[in-house]
Amino acid sequence: MSAESLEERSLEVLAPPEEVDEELLYLYFENKRRSGGGPLESVQRKDGRTLLVFEEAQAATRVLSKGAHSLHNVKLQVRRPPLKDPCRLLLRGINPNTSMEMVELYVENMMDLNVGEYTLFPSPGGDVILIQLSQPISTDFQALSSQISKRKLDGAVVCIEQLSQTDSVLVENLPPGSNQDLLTLYFESERGGGQRVKDVNMLSEAAAKVSFVNFESVDLVLGRPHKLDNTELAVKACFDFLQPPESLTPRDSETEQQGVTRSENHVQMQTSSSTPNRDDTARVQPSDATREAAEARHTSRAAPSEENMDVQSVEAEAVQLHVPITDAAKLALFVYSAFQKDFQKANPSVDVQVKDGGVLIAGADRLQVEQLRRTLLDFLSSMVEACFSVDLVEAEFFSRKDVEEHLLTAIRDSGTPAVYSVWGSSLTLTALSADAAATAxxxxxxxxxxxxxxxSPDQEFMLQLREWLELLQTLSFTSVKMSDRGGHLDVLTLKGKERQMEHVILQFLSSPIERVITMKPGMLKYIQNHSHQLLADMSQVSIIPSEAQDVCELKVCAQTNVSCWSGLFGSLAFSNVWLDFA
Structure with missing residues (x-):
């Protein structure tokens, strides 16, 4: 199937609660009457969301058109999964000291753009720049990526990445008194764009991050001017890596200052109230001890010791650079590889840690930290992706948590770490080199x-028993399904475990599982008289006595059709007839 048809057939459920498992979601979204959906090809839970792939695009469309979905009294948010944004690219690895004019010339030359056809948004650290195009990119992205990786910018090796769609906008220049409810009402109104708001995060009195339920809402909101309480709002697409580090907002700073003032006033009031008054008009004078203590506190605050000054000087000279890694596969591969350990060992004076969706490099020498950042970017840009198709049964198999952990451990133990992800019927693998990707x-x-x-027919019946479902839960690294052609079980497991799994399953199918059916003695007598041939043909049926006088029990082996016997007994009826022989 084409990638386009896969996108049309795919939906994602945002942050479903833990009590709603994959099986329950599968049953709900296959139920056309409840969800509007239809037959599903796969259900995959990953990174706090669940991807649904339907067999038909119409089913996905019906689910979206239904609007609200609720399961276990929990509201489910369903939307299309994010696509690659054709108008936004990420340029990574830029020297923070490089002028913006030089970056503009580089972008225009490498992408054959004119002034006015793009806008640049630098990150707070200056090492990452978002390129927003007025029109979707027209050149082949892989060719562009290869070309840029070979051309340095101001001595720095840079790389370009495609961004996924964002569901959030950054709203600035808010009027005083703005809050979450006001912004939600505004953006859901016709004047604000009429788009469903998922969340509002107030960053300060004058700025907020607004997230929408649908990715398409962002461009619709950006395509119109916004005005609130006679104030022109500045609205732009929001990406976390472009936002400055968290700091005190003006509102928080004001509150803190007021708190300090109130605290000082409170201390003064306590001091005044604790001093005895000789008469009502006398002014309270501080004692000598009080003055000395106050002078000591003032001296302590005003003149820090030389030791403290040295510590403050070292802290002031410390340099921190955060390298965001938006690709989850690259971040995971960085963690699994020996690069971080070797990186830290070769530079003991520098602290390197994974933090906030990227890598934080901290040290006292700015030049050293900058060189290490470039080394890290070179390492990330050298990673290679390989993709190959699998059938849906294999896709579900490779998505199993136990299978994924086992295979990735085996790959790491071989000395060529790699990570993979499954999306629909495609498996994407990320490795440190082309050779490593091919090997993995x-x-x-x-x-x-x-x-x-x-x-056999009797064995097919055993697949309906509770014991069979319990057995499947114990089979690690294994998926078992009834064959589409019928009469066979298709078992998919790790290479080398085929015979072991086959033996376990055949042993279950050949082992007797007994069921005891309780009935009235008269019913058993009736069956013995009128269905004696049926009893004679089934050797695995026995009559056992019961402690109760008015009840007898029939023990039936599960290899015989228990449901047939239960149906037969259920069709019998009896009643008491009183005869008067007088």
Whole structure:
């Protein structure tokens, strides 16, 4: 199937609660009467969201058109998954000291753009720049990425990335008194764009981050002017890596100052009230001890010791650079690789840690920190992606948590760390080099082992028993499904475990599982008289006595059709007839 058709058939459920598991979501969204959906190809839970892939695009459209969805009294938010934004690219690895004019010339030359066809938004650290295009990118992105990686900018190796759509906007120049409720009402009104708001985060008195339910809402909101309480609002797409580090907002600063003033006034009031008055008109004078203590406190605050000055000087000279890594696969590969350990060992005076969706480099030497940042960017840009298709059964198999952990551990132990993700029927692998990606891809393709087990009618019946479902829960690294052609079990497991899983399943299918059916003695007598041939044909049926006088029990092996017997007994009826022989 084409990538376009996969996008049309896909939806995502935002942050479903833990009590709503994949099986429950599967049943709900396959139920056309309740959700409007239809048959599903796959359900994958990852990174706080669940991806649904329907067999038909119409089912996904019906689910969206239904609007509100509720399961277990929990409201579910459903939307299309984010696509790559064709109008926004990320230029990473820029020297913070490079002038914006030089960056503009570089972008125009490399992307064949004219002034006015793009806008640049630098990050607070200056090492990352968002390129917002007035028109979708027209050149082949892979060719552009290769070209940019070979051309340095002001001596720095830079790379370009495609961004996924954002669902948030940054609203600035807010009028005084703005709050979450006011902004929600405004953006959901026709004047603000009429888009459903998911969340509002007040960053300060004059700025807020507004997130929408649908990704498409962002461009619709940006395409119109905004005015609130006669104040022109500045609205732009919001990306977390472009926002400055968290700091005290003007409102918080004002509150803190007021708190200090109130605290000082409170101390003065306590001091005054605790001093005895000789007469009502006398002014209270502080004692000598009080004056000395106050002077000591003032001297302590005004003249810090040389030791404290040295500490403050060192802290002032400390340099921190945060390198955001928006690609989750690259961040995971950085964690799994030995790069961080070797990086830290070679530079013991520098602290390197994974933080806030990226890597934080901190040290006293600015030049050293900057060089290490460039080394890290070179390492990230050298990572390679490889993609290959799998069928939906294999996609579900590779998405299993136990399978993923086992395979990634095996890849890391081989000395070529890599990570992979499954999206629909495509498996994307990220590795440190092209050779490592090819090796890991070959390894993954060879790890799916298949077994087909023929079934008799009695064995097919056993698949409906509770014991069979319990057995499936104990089979690690294994997926078992009834064959589409019927009469066979299709088993998918890790290479080398095929015979072991086949033995476990066949042992279950050949082991007797007994059921005891309780009935009135008269019912059993009736069956013995009128269905004696049926009893004679089934050797695995026995009559056992019961402690109750008016009840007898029939023990039936599960290999015989228990449901047939239960149906037979359920169709019988009896009543008491009183005869008068007088």
């Amino acid at each position: 891809s070959s390894f993954l393709k060879s790890q799916a082992g298949r077994v087909s087990i023929p079934l």
